Amino acid sequence: MVSISAIAQTASLMGDLARASMLIALMDGRALTATELARIASIAPQTASGHLGRLVDAGLVVRESQGRHRYHRLASPAVAHMIESIMALTTDQDTPHAPLRSAVPVTGPRDKALxxxxxxxxxxxxxxxxxMTDSLIKSGRIELSSEGGALTDEGDRFLRSLGVDLDAARHRASSRGTRRVFCRPCLDWSERRLHIGGALGAAICQCYLDNGWIRRAAESRAVSVTPHGQQAIRELFPHDGPY
Incomplete structure (x- = not known):
């Protein structure tokens, strides 16, 4: 049961300018570090960590660790809907029709190819x-969240039709002495959203290389998409924007 005190606590958290700035910055779905959010809110990183701790405790934000880094994202679509509702009810007194803006941090490598x-x-x-991961999720072929991932029956059929060696991937994941998970979420360094990792991610990558859809760049982790690959990806992985 929702209590009046809980409503008041959530409202007070949103009422702070620094915390509101950080929550709005997370509305695009990316996960950001405390340092990045501190820059957005124009506060010290230590102060940002304190604010984020309160947002995490209140269930508005979740903290995820990946390697040496800790990232923060909105806890659920319900939190995003709440922020959107508040944004819809508020206007800037000086410029009533001006859209609400928040600084957008540049994440990941500066090199466009990477x-x-x-x-x-x-x-x-x-x-x-x-x-491509978003397309697979939207089409119901994979289920992926920060907690884990699973390939659906439709996804199994679809990826096999592309030539992905799922049997070998499952064998690697189930072999003794390996810690490899078959399908796991991996928080993307530059996009700060999830892509597919684990043995499944490796099998998909190898399939694309074998199909001639992508090529490795010399002395770099960058890969280039071939003309054949561009056409195939557009047809097989539809999404809202251009590839």
Missing amino acids: RYARTCYDHLAGQLAVE
């Missing part, structure tokens, strides 16, 4: 990998 498509260990990463 930002677009690269390898992360042995699987695909970057904008291309995230958009």
Whole structure:
């Protein structure tokens, strides 16, 4: 049961300018570090950490660790809907019709090729990998969240039709002495959203290489998409924007 005190606590958290700035910055779905959010809110990183701790305790934000880094994202779509509702009810008194803006941090490598498509260990990463993952999720072929991932029956059939060796991937994941997970979420360094990792991610990457859809760049983790690959990806992985 929702209590009046809980409503008041949530409202007070949103009422702070620094915390509101950080929450709005997270509305695009990316996960950001405390340092990045501190820059957005124009406060010290230590102060930002304190604010984020309160937002995490209140269930508005979740904290995820990946390697040496800790990232923060909105806890659920319900939190995003709440922020959107508040934004819809508020207007700037000086410029009533001006859209609400928040500084957008640049994340990941500055090199455009690396930002677009690269390898992360042995699987695909970057904008291309995230958009293809989004397409697989939207089509119901994969289920992926920060807690884990699973390939659906439809996804199994679809990826096999592309030539992805799922049997070998499952064998690697189930072999003794390996810690490899078959399908796991990997938080993308530049996009700060999830792409597919684990043995499945590696098998997909190898399939794309074998199909001639992508090529590795010399002395770089960047990969280039071939003309044949561009056509195939557009047809097989539809999404809202251009690849």
